[in-house]
Amino acid sequence: MTKIALITGATSGIGKATAFALAKNNISLILCGRNTEVLKELEIELSKQVAVTTLNFDVRDKTEVFKKIEGLPETFKNIDVLVNNAGNAHGLDPIQDGNLEDWDSMIDINVKGLLYVSKAIIPGMIERKSGHIINIGSTAGKEVYPNGNVYCASKFAVDALNQGMRMDLNKTGIKVGAVNPGLTQTAFSKVRFKGNEEKAEKVYQGFEALQPEDIADIISFVVSRPYHVNIADLTVMPSAQASSTILNKNKDS
Ligand code: 8X3
Secondary structure (H helix, E strand, O other): OOOEEEEOOOOOHHHHHHHHHHHHOOOEEEEEEOOHHHHHHHHHHHOOOOOEEEEEOOOOOHHHHHHHHHOOOHHHOOOOEEEEOOOOOOOOOOHHHOOHHHHHHHHHHHHHHHHHHHHHHHHHHHHHOOEEEEEEOOHHHOOOOOOOHHHHHHHHHHHHHHHHHHHHOOOOOEEEEEEEEOOEOOOHHHHHOOOOHHHHHHHOOOOOOEOHHHHHHHHHHHHOOOOOOOOOEEEEOOOOEOOOOOEOOOOOO
């Protein structure tokens, strides 16, 4: 039977690439995001391959999250795969200079948003005694780096929730795992640096960064494992990266 996957943050970066990768594997899609225009474009494009519906919400808005997920058409209600991908970094400041709004955004999107969406979907998975939750963490959730403070904390929380969910759902038939990307060239740094393209581009200069498609490929592999195989925790870095702080960049970049 055709699987159904719900992807948060599906309008860009890893989320968008994952939508294309899963469609290639004939998985029906529920694409969630804040940008209605891009959602519409993706729906038109991807419905050439698979059944697609879109949900327009901000993961921070718990009322909307529950309303939109509960309102899914019958044919999309039995979600097999949840890809908790929505997440952002806001700012790269030492803790003493941190901006309260940036902190709120990161905790609200990366941690609370992931919790709301999961809470809305888990009961149906429990009822059906099957489901697969893939949490998109980060190398920043494995190892703190200078000025990463709250972003790292939010991704450490994702790591903790990934482990906690797997334990609590162990008897329910739902499998839970995380994919933790390192330096991946998306709009991530542009958002982190509030639109400063120059600063953002520099992050990925002088080495070959991961592309969203590299991670989408891996998510697609994770999804396609037989049911008894759970990829519980997977960290992926560009070959030039050894840790959150060790990166082999060309001297002159
Ligand atoms: C993205 C990885 O190192 O830019 O989560 O924080 S990093």
